[in-house]
Each structure stands twice: as structure tokens, then as C-alpha cells.
Amino acid sequence: MVSIRVRQISFAITAVLLGWGVGISVVEAAPKTLTVYSGREKDIMSPLIEKAKKDLGINIEVRYGDSTELAIALIEEGQNSRADIFYAQDAGSLGAIAKENRTLAIPTQLLNKVDRQFRSSTGQWVGISGRARVIDYNTKLVKTSELPTSVMQLSDPKWRGKVGWAPTNGSFLSFVTAMRLLEGNQKTLEWLKAMKANNAKAYSGNSAIVQALGRGEIALGLVNNYYLYRFITKDPKFPVAIHHTRGDAGALINVAGLAVLKTTDQKTDAEKFVAYMLSPDVQKFLTQKFYEYPLVKGIPVSQKQLPLNQLQSPQLDLSKLSDIKGTLSLIQEAGLL
Template sequence: MSAHITRRGFALLGATALAAPLAACGSDEQPAADETAAEDQPVVLYSGRNEELIQPLLDQFTADTGIKVDVRYFDSAEAAGLLLEEGDRSPADLFLSQDAGALGAVAKAGLLGELDADLLGLVPEQYRSSEGAWVGLTGRSRVMVYDPAKITADQLPSSVLDLTGEAWDGRVAIAPLNGSFQAFVTALRVTEGDDAAAAWLEGMADAPQLEKNGPIVEGVASGELEAGLVNHYYVYEMAAEAGVPVEEYGPALHYFAPGDPGALVNVSGVGALGDSAEKANVAALLDYLLATEAQTYFAETTFEYPLIEGVAGPAGQPALAELAGPAIDLNDLDDLETTVQMIQEAGLA
């Protein structure tokens, strides 16, 4: 926990100590009234995840617990930027991000408090903050989606670095404004260095650029695009929306070679602002998101990898343990600002 958060914690502790004698002098009913008022407060959630994917789960949480959730939807990088701007003045209790990089940027600024050790212990060490500032909720693998009618299996590149070669010039779409792409570029910086990452971005200058991953998959399905870089689950989501089995939808997935930066296994995750995790309603939502019901929802509805034990992964996909991304600590994906600057300097955003 940062020194800043610790000072805030001491301030709250002091306020509680001063309030205790006053409460003792008042009515015996007052503490119960205060507790009831606190329980009635909604959890304020800044979500970098799509409303269509996360809102049904939050609605179920409210139905199950009676706790309301005030959700404000953003892109993950946008939400992180807003939290950095708001600082301690932010009304947010929780930040739900589609990638570890945005969570890391907010944690690096000292805005996230330490989560409960038991909650953190539900998730493997590689999928949570080393300082306890955030915890992964789902796993997602970077892949290349492609049209098998235009690209044969023997033509597929072993490395994402190959995509800047002449053979792939202008053929592989990207979403430079999307948080998952930015997290991948940050991983590329960590594994290959800034100079190599800048060269790769410049080499992708002729790539078709779309705003999000979904339209890339739709473009491949319609034949307008040959291929694109996305997270693994989009093909399954798009097939489900189209009402057809994934095998009949069209686009296929290519997993880059083990250890390649293009095979990054990232997480969606959540962190609590300041001391918000100490609030009963906030703690209840955190527990809910890492309970069996929610983790099963993610596997069956959003086709992501659950991160707790005892919940089966999404059908038809490699097991999480089989995915071999680059040897990288997700905590090192926290320099989002430089990554965005490099993407812009390459003319990709």
C-alpha cells in the first residue's frame, strides 16, 4: 500500500476513534441507523468493460444482494485517465478494467488500496498485482483472427513481429485506440524494448485501423478483411450474436508461437480506490465477481477464462494452462501513457 493511502487510512482511523465516544453518549439506535445508511449506498463502479457484457452480471448481483451498483462506462484507458485526473476526489469505489495495463497505471499513481488477502489468494499469482492493488477476474489471450478462405494454415506467421514484413503489408487489421491493443504494445515494449516496439508500430502504418476488436472480427466474417489482431473470445461472441455455431461463423483463430509477445495472456481485473474495499457493499461485489457463479458467467457468456479453481474454461478453446504467452509480469504493463504516445507518434491514432 502506498504511503499516501496509508495516511488516508490513518485519517479515517482517527475519525472513527473520535466518533466512538460521541456515539456512546447518544442513542443506542444510532449505530444501527448509520450502518443501515451505509448499506443503502450504491457501489460506484468505473467500468472499462462493455455494458452489454458486464451489466447483466451486475444486475444479477443487485437482485441477489439488494446492493445497487452505479456503473459509469468508459474505455479502460479513458477510465484510467479520468481516475488519474480526479485523484482522491474521484467518486469511484471500484475500477473494472479490460486489461492489466490500465489498472497498473492507476495503481502506480497510488490511487488503489490493498485488497483482502483471501480475495487475492483465489487467483494465481501471475494474474494479480504483486502489491495487492488489483486482482484479475478473467484471462484473455491475444490472437490473430483470419479468413481461412484467404489465408491457409501454412501461411500463418509464427510471430506477431512478422506482420511488418512485405508479405503481410496492409493485410492485418488493428484497433490502436483499444485498451487490449495498447496493453499488447506495452508488453511488446517490455519484451523487445521501446525501439523495437516503435519500429513495429511504424511497420503497421498501412494496416486497416478500426476502433474496436468486434468490428475487426465482423470484417473478417464478411470478407472485407483478411485478418486482424484481437482477443480470443471475440469470434465466439460474434458467432453467438449471429446465432450460429462458431465452426460455421467463418473466422478462425491463430495462436502465435509460445513465448511470442503476440501471444500475451492478459486479464480483465478490478481494483478498489483508496480504502473503498473496506466498505461492506464494495467487498460484497468483489467477492461476487470471484465467486463460482460469476466466473461461470464469464466462461459461458463472454467466453473468457475463469481464474478461480473449480470452474471450467470456455468450451472449444485451449485450456488456460496450455497458453504460453511471453514471460512477462503483468505488473510491468503500467506505463500506459508512453505506449499511447508511441502509438500516436506512429500515426496509428
């Protein structure tokens, strides 16, 4: 009897409202949007995002920027951030936000797709693709017998005005942070100052360095491994080659990776996105299209690159590359900013 009476009252109220000309509509919940803060370039991310939207059935928006700047922004935004995912081009930026307690733990089944070396030691982020620090060199200007065995040798007077670097680039910051961990702050500061005194030429990024190498403007360049192959694909006679050092910061293997942020209200979709980026299709795309190192087992490297297991990289916990502020301060003290 009570339920019948409730329905009668409901019908009566509806009739009155309709009599007054008040319309009743059903409000559908607006579809949610997964917001990604991306330190990865738009030319890489756009095709991935469009494919992810289609394959996952998720609406995705991307805010692009420098990884370091986005990490600082996420820390400053705190609980007010609208971001769900941070896709950084280096482990240092990922470690910085994890250190500030801005991240959620990645599910174990996703972490286990990647070797321990390439994920957070506390499970707060996971590497998606690998990038090795290398010295690119102009083959017409430098003989292989002349190549340095360590980046520490680049401050030698014989390389005066012949070395290119990108002091504000996120990957360079992680490289310097690795040097701080391996060599100590004082020795790193001395090297930065010596490089400046040796007239190392500053560029906006890795692509600009490789272009300058091709022109013969510089002889050596501190870059990531994959940039050169983009040039060689267009011009097989491009006069630049890769040189690997061993065991020093110049041989660092870093990652581009993902973190799920505490501000997300779409944890399930965020984790689906992480899983998607670790799928064989995406790993092959990053490897074959952009020449990065796949981090999921079973995906071969592209071109003539040495496999990761043949590179003699320094033994570092990538999570420890998180002190971006300390590295920026050191670079500033060296007079590079």
C-alpha cells in the same frame, strides 16, 4: 436525579416546539451507493450488476467508458473521485492507477483465489477473467501453413493491406506495452511504423475486426480470443479461426480485473463485490456467456478453446503493463493517433 431533570427539560422543549407548530421528524440515513467505474462493456456488465444488486443487497451505479480513459479520469479526480471500484478490461489500466497510489490492498483470501500470474504483485488489484491475445484469420483467404509464427512478421509485404488492428483499444495498448517490455521501445516503434507503412487497417475495436474478417475485407486480425466465439454461436459456418503465436506479445494473456479505490467509504461492500465477481456463478457466466477464461480454479473453459495452461504466453508481470502514457506516446510517434 440529573437524568430525570434532563428528561423534564427535553419534554418541555418538545412541548414548546409543538406549540409553535414546529414538527419533529426522524431523518433516516440515505442508503449508500457503490459506484463502479467500468471499462467493461455494458452488455456484459448490466446482467452482472443487476444480479449483484439482488444477491448482495447493495445499491450499485456504473459509469461506463474506455478503460484507459477511466484510469486517466480516476488519476485526475484524485481524492475528489466518487468511485469505489474500478473494473478495467486490462491489467495496464489497473496498474496505472495502482502506480498513482489510488488503490487499496485486496484482502489476501480474495487474492489467493487467483493464480499469482493474474493478480497484482503487490495485491492492489485482482484479475476476474482472462483474455488471450490471438491472431484471427479468414479460413478462405489464409492457409494454416501460411500463418505467421510471431506478430513481428505481420509487417511483411505479403500481408500488405490484409491485417486489421485497433490502435486506440485498451487491450491493444496493453499488447503494445508488452511488446515494449519484451522487445524494447525502439524495435516496437519500428514495428508500429512498419505496420502503418504496410497499410494495416484500423478499426474501432475487436468486434469490428472480426466482422471485417468474416466479410473477407482483411485476412488477419489482432484481437482477443473470445470475440470470435460470439460470432460462431450465431453462425457456426462463420469463416474465421484462431491462431496462437508462442512466447511473443501476440500471445499475451491479459485480464479484466478489479481494484478497490482509496476514495471509497464502503470498503466492506466493495470487497463483497470483489468476492462476488470471483464466485463460481460469475466465473461460469463470464466463461459460458462471453467465452472468457475463468481465473478461479475448477471452472472449465468453454467451446473448443485451449486451456490457459496450454498457451505459451510470455513470462511477464502484468503489473508492469502500467505505462499507458509511454505506450500512447509511442503510438502517437508512429503516426497512429
